[in-house]
Amino acid sequence: MRIILCGFGVVGQSLVKLFNSRSEDLYAKYGLKPRVIGVFDSKGSAVDKAGLELDKLIEVKKKFGTVKNYANTKNNMSGVDMIKNLEADVLIETTASNYKDAEPGMTHIISAMKKRMHVISVNKGPLALAFPSLMELATYNQVIFKFSGTVGGGTPILDYAKNSLRGERITSFSGILNGTTNYILTNMAKGLTFETALKDAKDKGYVEADESLDLDGLDAAAKLVILANWVMDMKVTMPDINCKGIRNVTTDDIKKATKNNCAIKLIASCNKELIVEPKEVSVDDPLCVNGTLNAIAFTSEHSGTQTIIGKGAGGMETASSILRDLLDIRQEIVKS
């Protein structure tokens, strides 16, 4: 299966390592032979129609900070050129999410779909801003569009809601969808001020380069958009979310919550309205998880409330979700 990989950060590199370490097993067990024919990062690209050497790719990236130096050629293709000129089966989009125009991911995805490539995105931007129209575009071009890694990292939340609960009707859900703010709020509950907790989270590398994505709830809101579309068949985008971040949570709020046997969590909820806001959650509620954990509780018509808890991020975790999507695409292709 010929793959173009957009972005070669932590997730992209983890994915390549995963392909490398599991190549025999993936072929034997699933018949999957991933062949990465093109990769690009912000500084340049590497192309080999016969398949890039995965070890070398990692090594070059480590040494030079870019894949550009993979070969000694001068014709360094841009990402869009690569998508337009290479024949590939699947595009994997792992560039950074942004919620202004979702570029460059949006252009990558649209170009790939128009060229009849299947698309896997762990970039939330394009989905947050244009979920309904991207799904339409995928249907129109008869390609498969997967995005398991956008919500819950390696924890298959989207799949659980859609497949494991088939036949069931989910009536509402709410969750802690951003690990960074959960980490900050957990430390505030331990007595740290917002500023100190934020600094600690930054030191640990948990905070996005643009801290607003975490602190103002945009990351959680993007995931809520994706869940609402995928699980509840709503046709919504970012502007439909009523979103409030954690900047105004005070030490007093935290103390008050503790007194009520509660903790303040940034909760994304879908119950008629779509809301992201700090809320008191009982510490006895399975949803009330600490640290960087994510949790989501689905309330269903017949089988009660079910909570799934897991790491919501991480390179290898997210890479494992891309692998899942790839196996699904392979299975679909084989069928047809």
Place this chain on the structure above:
Amino acid sequence: MRIILCGFGVVGQSLVKLFNSRSEDLYAKYGLKPRVIGVFDSKGSAVDKAGLELDKLIEVKKKFGTVKNYANTKNNMSGVDMIKNLEADVLIETTASNYKDAEPGMTHIISAMKKRMHVISVNKGPLALAFPSLMELATYNQVIFKFSGTVGGGTPILDYAKNSLRGERITSFSGILNGTTNYILTNMAKGLTFETALKDAKDKGYVEADESLDLDGLDAAAKLVILANWVMDMKVTMPDINCKGIRNVTTDDIKKATKNNCAIKLIASCNKELIVEPKEVSVDDPLCVNGTLNAIAFTSEHSGTQTIIGKGAGGMETASSILRDLLDIRQEIVKS
């Protein structure tokens, strides 16, 4: 789809209610038209090859405590006769679990498979005593064998581990798989003695007629057998489980756990060995749920530890899992 229903207790009745309330939706959305052609309980049976009237079935059971009075006929078929003489597509086995000989469920399932009926069982007994050979029998007779409701009630734990985590390798798991003992232990942590907590659980109807199934860990062990076979491809049965119940948990043990910021839970675990025993679990661990809740944590190679929490029992919850299995069977049949 022609169905024989074995057992008409809480789960069987909930299933019939579910069929009744969702009939239009099930047909429109999934093309499923369940036709219950035979039902039997411990006192008698009801048969109609054209399909029994579901409303009437519930009414008769409520009035007479058995389905025997559904029609004014004398020829009251036994369960086994029904399976041998009626042409049906699916057998749904909901009689009570027992871990001595697993009867009558075992005979129902084996007879049905030999007659090339697909089987859905929420009765854990046959699976606990003979999982590997029942799977072989199903394969040999080319029938589908489903048992989602045996673990987690309406919470699709088996499906999650098998399908939502495809491509991933689960290395170990542990869980609270019996709600009754969890309820008792939760109340003991609140200060009740074992005896008082047990009495309260009995009053609430949480304890099995044979209390040993809960208290001595047999129910949890049966679920562990099913998980080990299904999720980890182990070929094991009840005697392979090292099983200890909660009868010897003392108030002192509970107090000691509380001091360590822990709670004592009856944990079923699969990590090389298969063990059911009371263990201290940190209250910060997502697994540490209270009341009658069930929880299970799967540790995977790439995507970390993922915990699923839900109601582990309940008539409608378990009925919803049967419906899921039925939809799967329908989908498989349509494909072939």
